[in-house]
Amino acid sequence: MPRSVSFVSVCLQIFFFLLLSLAPPTSSILRCGFSSSDSLWLVTQHIRSYLKSFFNLTKEHERSFGRRGVNPMVEKLRDMQRFFGLSITGTVDADTMQMMKKARCGVPDTQVSRFSTFEGDLKWQTTALTYRILNYTPDMSRAEVDDSVEKALNVWARVTPLTFRRMERGTADIMISFVRRSHGDFNPFDGPQGTLAHAYAPSTGIGGDAHFDEDEDFTYRSTRAHINIAGLSCYVLFLVAAHEFGHSLGLGHSRDPGALMYPNYIYKNPDTFQLPRDDVNGIQSLYGPNGNVNPNEPTPPTTPNSCDATMVLDAVSTLRGEMLFFKGRAQQSLISSFWPNAPEKVDAAFESRQTDRVYLFQGRQVWAFSGYDLASGFPRNIDYFGLPRNVNKINAALYDTHTRRTLFFVGDQYYSYDEARRTMDAGFPKSIETLLPGHTSKVTAGFQYRGYTYIYSGSNMFEYSLRTGRLFRALKNDYFLPCAN
Missing domain, CATH: 3.40.390.10 (Collagenase (Catalytic Domain))
Known part of the structure; x- marks a missing residue:
């Protein structure tokens, strides 16, 4: 079977995809984990081996390169990217290489949307x-x-x-x-x-x-x-x-x-x-179904549709180099599998670079997890971060790597927290517009990726530079989500 994230549950339940690495690409053929003069050869062998094992790249495909004029590795890379919901480029970018490095099952993949059966619907003739x-x-x-x-x-x-x-x-x-x-x-x-x-x-x-x-x-x-x-x-x-x-x-x-x-x-x-x-x-x-189903059996969790560009995410964070996307309630879902002591629904989340913890917020409480374990003393009140008593809910939170501050978004204002000193910065809250010029809507989630800050507001996402306050792009909030359609 496979190894590593990402995330699932019934309608109104949480999901997150542990998918994207924060490591910047070095070239169109990424040398992930390789260095030295022969690194390109090594990574090419790794890619070829992966595509042969799981996406049916054969010697016949490779022999046909000259006759057909189409590189079979590019074709199979596109198949692989399509399967995992990555950008279909036919080149080995950082996300593609990161996916190839994940531990997994040895059975090849098929080009399907959801579940698949073996050709001919192979099954046992007895129960x-x-x-x-x-x-x-x-x-x-x-x-x-x-x-x-x-x-x-x-x-x-x-x-x-x-x-x-x-x-x-x-x-x-x-x-x-x-x-x-x-x-x-x-x-x-x-x-x-x-x-x-x-x-x-x-x-x-x-x-x-x-x-x-x-x-x-x-x-x-x-x-x-x-x-x-x-x-x-x-x-x-x-x-x-x-x-x-x-x-x-x-x-x-x-x-x-x-x-x-x-x-x-x-x-x-x-x-x-x-x-x-x-x-x-x-x-x-x-x-067929089990005819003796327990009526009290919980409903099987369903993965939210990551292809829905109108979906409003509850929170976005990172976890040691992986992205976490939260949506809906936590019961009977992957968040309860990762963190059984997590809140029922997540209002905001962020990863602390100081404590190596992920913090999840619900109402006036905060949960801190080190890896999969609930940190001692949590959950506790959000005044742990020096937030005032009149703050009843955090709408979004993110850690700014440039200033080394954690930003808490509340309504149309934000707070700046110095984690190294464990104090709230003086002069806050401030208007969100002082941080994000022209941004007048509520911030619902946020995180940083490869030097950019991504701010979610409803079903939209905005790509900013917090250093300059410049807005680069307006995107839909499914931009980073692996779409399985």
């Missing part, structure tokens, strides 16, 4: 399936592996007529193993920091089997997985297995970034995990 765990990873106890696998299968059993029985010996429908590199299926793993796992569609022989890359570090609970946000490779086996078992049952990948079957790994709290609507629709298209 009573068996599984067998052939060996165990040393990363976890046997009991933890057993429980992770059982819970991952139950994710699909809860919404279909499917049942799963474990076998201790013999050949089961779904054979589960932990293996390294070449392991007998002509689909070798690539070592640490690459593909996490792969699985095969329902059929005889290897069909349905799921293989997990032993070179990766798997974990049982979310505690150890928190280090993944700092760039270390530790992944919750339950999440990886649930994704792979989707393939074992007949599902391909989805372009819905909130779906379990999205190719890239997205951390969700195993204790609060709920199968998103897109995945429910996909698996039920093959097997």
Whole structure:
């Protein structure tokens, strides 16, 4: 399965996409992570390998370059960018390279909008399936592996007529193993920091089997997985297995970034995990619904339509180089999976460069998260930042890297907070127009990206330089969102 963000829930629920890197591009062929004279060759090999593995770039395509006059890598890059909702340029910009570097499932991607099934709608002809765990990873106890696998299968059993029985010996429908590199299926793993796992569609022989890359570090609970946000490779086996078992049952990948079957790994709290609507629709298209549904079962979360240019976002922030977009309520959504103690609805959010925390605001309260963990002493009153008692709600917040100040927007005014000194700057609040000349509407969200400041107001977004107050462009607020249409 995949690795890394982004974000999902029912109508009026929060979502965010962990997608875009803040690292500036160095050229049209980005050398992300590479240097030295042969860096261009290395990154080209990485791109070619990625496109061969996941977007069917073949030797025949490459041999056809001279005859057809179209570079097949450019064509496949466009396919990849289209799948992930990136700008379709056919060149390797920063966002494309960042997406290629994310940990993910080893199953190729298909050009679909939402859920997909394998060609011919491959599925099991029985609803009573068996599984067998052939060996165990040393990363976890046997009991933890057993429980992770059982819970991952139950994710699909809860919404279909499917049942799963474990076998201790013999050949089961779904054979589960932990293996390294070449392991007998002509689909070798690539070592640490690459593909996490792969699985095969329902059929005889290897069909349905799921293989997990032993070179990766798997974990049982979310505690150890928190280090993944700092760039270390530790992944919750339950999440990886649930994704792979989707393939074992007949599902391909989805372009819905909130779906379990999205190719890239997205951390969700195993204790609060709920199968998103897109995945429910996909698996039920093959097997139908579960006839014994609990009437108290919560509604599957639905990803808001990121292609809706009129959508008004609640907040935008960054998290250690990734963008977070918030919309609607937090219950039964990805924000509750990332941060179970988060507020029900987010009014504003910002990332502090001083404390390495993300702050979420609702009403007169603020929550502080270090990685996935709620900081000690939070939530607390917003007077923590020196805001006056008559401020009942923060409309937006952003950290200005130039002045090293956090700006809080309240109505038609804003406050400036010095985090290094932990004091509110004197002379505030001031009119927003003194900061953003000509801007007279309420600020609903804001963040900085590659030296520019992006101010959201309703369904519009404005690109500014805070140093000069100059307005460069007026955009729709879906400009940074990955559109899956």
